[in-house]
Structure formats: C-alpha cells, structure tokens
Amino acid sequence: xxxxKCPWCGERAEMEFTYGGDGTLTRPADPEAASDAEWTDxxxxxDNPRGPHEELWQHASGCRRxxxxxxxxxxxxxxxTGPADRPLEGNAS
Amino acid sequence: xxxxxxxxxxxxxxxEAGTFGAGGTPGLTLSERRRLAIVHVAGDAGDPAFTDAVxxxxxxxxxxxxxxxxxxxxxTILWLAPNRWLVVCDGxxxxxxxTGLRDALGSTFAAxxxxxxxRTVIRVxxxxxxxxxxxxxxxxxxxxxxxxxxxxxxxxxxxxVLVHSVDRGADGGTDAPILDVYVARGFALSLWxxxxxxxxxxxxxxxxxx
Numbered sequence: 001x002x003x004x005k006c007p008w009c010g011e012r013a014e015m016e017f018t019y020g021g022d023g024t025l026t027r028p029a030d031p032e033a034a035s036d037a038e039w040t041d042x043x044x045x046x047d048n049p050r051g052p053h054e055e056l057w058q059h060a061s062g063c064r065r066x067x068x069x070x071x072x073x074x075x076x077x078x079x080x081t082g083p084a085d086r087p088l089e090g091n092a093s
Numbered sequence: 094x095x096x097x098x099x100x101x102x103x104x105x106x107x108x109e110a111g112t113f114g115a116g117g118t119p120g121l122t123l124s125e126r127r128r129l130a131i132v133h134v135a136g137d138a139g140d141p142a143f144t145d146a147v148x149x150x151x152x153x154x155x156x157x158x159x160x161x162x163x164x165x166x167x168x169t170i171l172w173l174a175p176n177r178w179l180v181v182c183d184g185x186x187x188x189x190x191x192t193g194l195r196d197a198l199g200s201t202f203a204a205x206x207x208x209x210x211x212r213t214v215i216r217v218x219x220x221x222x223x224x225x226x227x228x229x230x231x232x233x234x235x236x237x238x239x240x241x242x243x244x245x246x247x248x249x250x251x252x253x254v255l256v257h258s259v260d261r262g263a264d265g266g267t268d269a270p271i272l273d274v275y276v277a278r279g280f281a282l283s284l285w286x287x288x289x290x291x292x293x294x295x296x297x298x299x300x301x302x303x
Binding site for chain 2: 001008009012013016060061062063
C-alpha cells in the first residue's frame, strides 16, 4: 500500500489520510482591504502543477493532525512531509 | 434529583458466549472489556506542571513518544496524538478518575473529559489475533513493529479504531498475543460483526460476560 510518513506516527497507509488541497495558499493579510479579485484568487483559483506540489493532508484515522506533503502529481511519489505549521524542508522543485 | 442510568454495553444482545467457526482448537478469543473508566486528557507535554499533575493522580509518566503507552497500578495511558492521551482504568469509577484528574490539574492549561460511555473496547486474544485484525487494518501488527505496549490509531474495516498491543507473549503469556481495540460506541456492533465474521476461519471463542 502507498505510504505517507506522518511527522508523528511514522509511515502509515495512504487510506488513513485525507487530502486537504493546496498547501501554499496564504489568506489576504488584511481581509478588510483585500479586493474582490484577491479574494476570488484565494478562495477559488488553483494551480494545477505537473510535478512536485505542496499540499495539506490530514492524518484523519490516526493522530488527526494536519500535515504538509510535497507530492509529485505525475507519479504520486511523496517527496517530503512535515508539520503543517512550518515550511517543508528541502526545495520545492 | 438526577437519575443516573446504568451503563449498558453497545454489544448487549450481540455478544453470545460460546465456541464458533472452524473446528479444532480455536485460534482466538473475543471478549469485551466492560466497566472501564476511559478519560481523554489534553495538555502541554512540555509543561512540567501538567505532566507532574497527571503523574500525581495516576502514578504513571505520560508517554511522550508517539504510539507508546504507560501501564501500571491497573491503569494505562495511551498516546493518541501530540499532547493528547487516553487514561484507561479498570476497577475505578470513571467520574472519580475524571474529577480526580481535574482536581490534580487545577488551573493548569489542560482538558479532561470522561469518554467511558462513548467507547467500546473489544479484546482480541490468541495466536491468530494479529491475522484477524490484519484483514481490515493497514497497521503493521507484527510483534517486531507492534511490540507489547505499542498503540496506534488507524482504520479497521473502514472504522476508526485505536489498537493497543497489551501483550505479545514474549514473556510467556498464556493467551498472547492480546490486542485491545477501542472503537466509538456507535460503530461497535458493526465492528463486532466484522470481527466475528472474519474469525470464523480460525475458529473462535467468545468469553462469557460477567
């Protein structure tokens, strides 16, 4: 089975995890001042990269923690994982 | 006056003692651990005031390392997630355990919740116990990867469970390996049906409940 390394629980089966979307988004710093275009970009528009992509996943059946996963969208290879509250180690590409 | 209803097992009526499945010597035993006190504790593992308070009430050091447990004095503390634990106690009132922990923690930044009635604990024991769970669980249940005292939250028959490796028989346990499966009460019957169905090929005994 495909394994994803949870930063706390270790390598676990992919079925224990839930996909949580793009992990590189940043919410507009000043919500009141952000324009409709900026909000639309943040809420709806997503890149669809071919290759390494930084994503959020949740270890839903395990420790319930959100984690960051760098995954190759072409091969489904997991390149790096780490806690969600800090940048992933290593280069994005 | 508040009337406290007696605890009623989620497997009441489904759990029927006897020997079932394939003939010959049964490969495993299924039973339910009843009347356990189960308390969920959350707090900062790096705060000595928190860890000392829990040690003071339970006599056990909180397991800080992932997927490990601490056991003694009839109590077990299971690691669930960073800063989250389950304190399980046999032969103590859950309300007493909960209020005891809460009193010990005082104003420390922590949360204590009695979840005894929300969990069902099924004990799977015997040589084929890991084989039975492996039918629906992606955890590596081999004694090398899941030794005595290990625990892990995972999925069993697509139901979220917590598996506790109580005894792998390394020190000559008679009924080993013993694995405890913690499941949310609402899923208990469904899981029980999965386990009894899957255990048929090994032959299994269901222990009578007191």
